[in-house]
Amino acid sequence: MKFAFFPGCTMAYRLPFAEKSIRMVAPxxxxxxxxxxxxxxxxxxxxxxxxxxxxxxxxxxxxxxxxAEGLDILTACAGCHESLSLAKHxxxxxxxxxxxxxxxxKGLGLEYRGTSKxxxxxxxxxDEIGIETISSKVVKPVPIKVxxxxxxxxxxxxxxxxxxxAEVPVKLDMLCEAIGMVPLDYMDKTMCCGAGVRxxxxxxxxxxxxxxxxxxxxxxxxxxxxxxxxxxxxxxSGQRVANRIFGTDFKFPVFYYTELxxxxxxxxxxxxxxxxxxxKIELPASAETKEERKTxxxxxxxxxx
Amino acid sequence: MGEDFQRNQLKELKExxxxxxxxxxxxxxxxxxxxxxxLNPRLSVDSIISRGKVPSEGNEWLCAYCLMxxxxxPMGVSLAEILMVIKNISAREGKAPPDVIESAESLxxxxxxxxxxxRSEKQREDMGLPKLPRANPADVQMLFRATGAAEVVxxxxxxxxxxxx
Ligand code: SF4
Ligand code: SF4
Numbered sequence: 001m002k003f004a005f006f007p008g009c010t011m012a013y014r015l016p017f018a019e020k021s022i023r024m025v026a027p028x029x030x031x032x033x034x035x036x037x038x039x040x041x042x043x044x045x046x047x048x049x050x051x052x053x054x055x056x057x058x059x060x061x062x063x064x065x066x067x068a069e070g071l072d073i074l075t076a077c078a079g080c081h082e083s084l085s086l087a088k089h090x091x092x093x094x095x096x097x098x099x100x101x102x103x104x105x106k107g108l109g110l111e112y113r114g115t116s117k118x119x120x121x122x123x124x125x126x127d128e129i130g131i132e133t134i135s136s137k138v139v140k141p142v143p144i145k146v147x148x149x150x151x152x153x154x155x156x157x158x159x160x161x162x163x164x165x166a167e168v169p170v171k172l173d174m175l176c177e178a179i180g181m182v183p184l185d186y187m188d189k190t191m192c193c194g195a196g197v198r199x200x201x202x203x204x205x206x207x208x209x210x211x212x213x214x215x216x217x218x219x220x221x222x223x224x225x226x227x228x229x230x231x232x233x234x235x236x237s238g239q240r241v242a243n244r245i246f247g248t249d250f251k252f253p254v255f256y257y258t259e260l261x262x263x264x265x266x267x268x269x270x271x272x273x274x275x276x277x278x279x280k281i282e283l284p285a286s287a288e289t290k291e292e293r294k295t296x297x298x299x300x301x302x303x304x305x
Numbered sequence: 306m307g308e309d310f311q312r313n314q315l316k317e318l319k320e321x322x323x324x325x326x327x328x329x330x331x332x333x334x335x336x337x338x339x340x341x342x343x344l345n346p347r348l349s350v351d352s353i354i355s356r357g358k359v360p361s362e363g364n365e366w367l368c369a370y371c372l373m374x375x376x377x378x379p380m381g382v383s384l385a386e387i388l389m390v391i392k393n394i395s396a397r398e399g400k401a402p403p404d405v406i407e408s409a410e411s412l413x414x415x416x417x418x419x420x421x422x423x424r425s426e427k428q429r430e431d432m433g434l435p436k437l438p439r440a441n442p443a444d445v446q447m448l449f450r451a452t453g454a455a456e457v458v459x460x461x462x463x464x465x466x467x468x469x470x
Contacts, residue, residue: 009417012437013425020432037438039416039445044370046408046418047454049392050401054454061440061448104451108444156372157383166376192336196369199404204367207340272432 001128003074003119004066005033006084009040011076011229017273018229018256022076022121024267025258028137029129033074036065041083045196048083053100059087060101063118064110072117074124078228081120082153082161088118089160121258122154122227123163126171134178140266141180143284144222146255148172148183149212149235151228152192166190175257176225179264183225188215193234206242213239213250223253223281225260232256236278253281311394318390319357322350324380331374331384337367346374346384349391365391366402396457399464406461413449413458416440 007019026033039058042048048055063084066073075081091098092114102111125134150169158166167190173183194208213235216224226232232254239250254277263270263283274280325347332338332347344367352360359365365388374384395401411420416439429436449455 007437009419009421012429013417013419013421016425016429016432016434020434023434035435035437037440039440040412040418042412043408043418044389046405047412049366049370049389049405050396050409050457051452051454052389052393054449054452057448057452061444104448107447152369152371152373156376158376190373192369192371192373194336194369196371197337197367199408200366200402201341204337204341205369208336208369211336211339 001030002032002034002071004036004069004071004116006038006041006062006073006075006077006080008075008077008080008229010079010233015229015232015256017276018232018259019076020273021256021258021262021270024262024269025265028265028267029125029133031074031124034069034071036069038062038065041077041080043079044083044086046199055083056087056090056097057101057104059084060091060098060112061105061108061110063088063116064105064112066116067113068110070115072119075118075120077230078120078151078153079230081118081163082156084118085161086157088114120154120163120227122150122172122175125257125261126175131174131178134175134261138179138264140264142260142264143180143182144281145182145184145220146176146223146225147186147189147216147219147221148176148225149189149193149231151226151231152190152196154227155190172225172227172257176260179261181225181260184219184221186215186219188212191215193231194238195230195234198234202241203245206238206245209234209238210242210246210248213242213248213252216252217250221252223255225255225257227257229256239279251279253277253279311397314390314394315353315357315359318353318359318387322353322382322387325350325354325378325382326380327351328379330377330379331382334373334377336371336373337369341367344368346388350382350384350387353387359391359394363395363400365395366400366405368392396461399460401457401461403461403465406458406465409454409458413446413455415442416445 011019042058150172154163155166164171176183194205198205236254329347337344344364349360368388372385408418412418
């Protein structure tokens with residue numbers, strides 16, 4: 001399936017190794033990625049907070065670019081996914097807003113019609129490709145204990161996004177299980193990472209992160225798995241800042257899901273990517289074959305309710 | 306535009322907030338309220354319903370837009386969206402936080418919110434990532450101006466300068 005790929009500013013320019021992992025796994029699942037001249041999604045907490053009309057117009061321009069190519073958009077960031085999906089919802093529901101936006105886009109030779117879908121990599125992997133196909137590609141299971149953080153902007157607003165249950169998300173845990181990891185439940189699983197207030201009040205933002213990390217630390221995972229570059233940066237770099245401010249001692253390795261998928265598929269070049277991580281992890285060598293893993297799976301304790 | 310725009314927005318807000326019966330589920334679900342009680346989402350709706358005013362403290366900028374309140378409200382009131390409108394009003398009054406303005410300026414300059422440095426371009430190249438096509442800067446600026454953001458950014462810049470004088 002061919003998509004207009006929307007890595008988003010944060011992934012493209014601050015977390016390129018995560019983008020690389022998506023581009024590495026994509027062909028193995030028949031995903032073809034096309035790059036278009038997108039702008040920032042734009043981000044709700046800055047652009048939309050300043051001017052709702054500006055937000056919806058830029059989002060419409062992005063979607064219109066994909067529509068002109070007859071492609072659906074594949075997002076990689078929860079923030080971009082939420083922003084584009086909400087804009088689309090609003091434009092499809094309110095013809096007067098759509099017409100207003102199209103007046104402006106006409107000058108750029110573009111038109112928002114509402115023909116392209118917005119799909120996040122999480123949805124493509126879980127809903128379209130499916131757990132079985134993913135497990136079938138695993139040659140080197142990753143036997144670590146993890147907690148997952150799906151991210152506010154993949155879960156909410158649930159009535160519009162439909163990525164997973166907003167109160168009890170389990171799909172990312174299942175994706176982790178599919179590649180040999182053991183997902184753990186924790187108290188504040190659906191809580192925000194705090195990124196949304198970093199620009200307006202950083203101490204508050206890190207206090208939210210501290211709460212989240214405290215809940216994570218209680219179940220002692222080996223790593224945190226996310227599906228959003230902003231959440232990634234908040235956890236990985238933010239934990240050090242939180243440590244400085246609050247005297248805590250968090251040092252969890254953080255992964256974007258497709259990095260671990262690429263490792264499990266034993267795709268070449270992953271070591272270079274992992275070198276970019278600020279908190280490193282010694283991944284245990286997985287000696288077991290896939291057959292052993294399948295039989296072993298019977299005894300595993302279900303991790304989600 | 307200015308005042309009429311505000312009055313209309315406030316009227317609309319009051320209508321959206323009307324079903325609220327002050328149960329407080331939003332506040333008890335809010336991750337920011339948990340650490341910074343200055344942001345009490347329930348009280349911001351209350352002030353809109355009972356006084357038809359946006360709360361004057363400027364605490365709306367503490368909202369992380371995590372949408373937890375939106376998810377849990379038994380009456381279907383979306384405080385996250387209400388606070389977003391309040392932020393729009395507050396920005397028009399020149400009260401947007403400086404970092405928010407900076408991000409918007411970066412978007413206006415190169416279409417991207419994290420400024421694109423030559424270092425990050427080089428890093429992409431080293432990893433074998435494609436050079437991403439970029440939007441025409443003239444188009445970006447045109448949309449910025451035509452949709453009001455350029456004006457809001459300028460207004461807030463002025464407010465900062467005046468405050469520092
Ligand atoms: S949860 Fe809904 S009804 Fe309850 S106080 Fe908040 S906005 Fe009002
Ligand atoms: S969206 Fe804002 S007010 Fe609502 S729960 Fe999140 S931080 Fe609190």
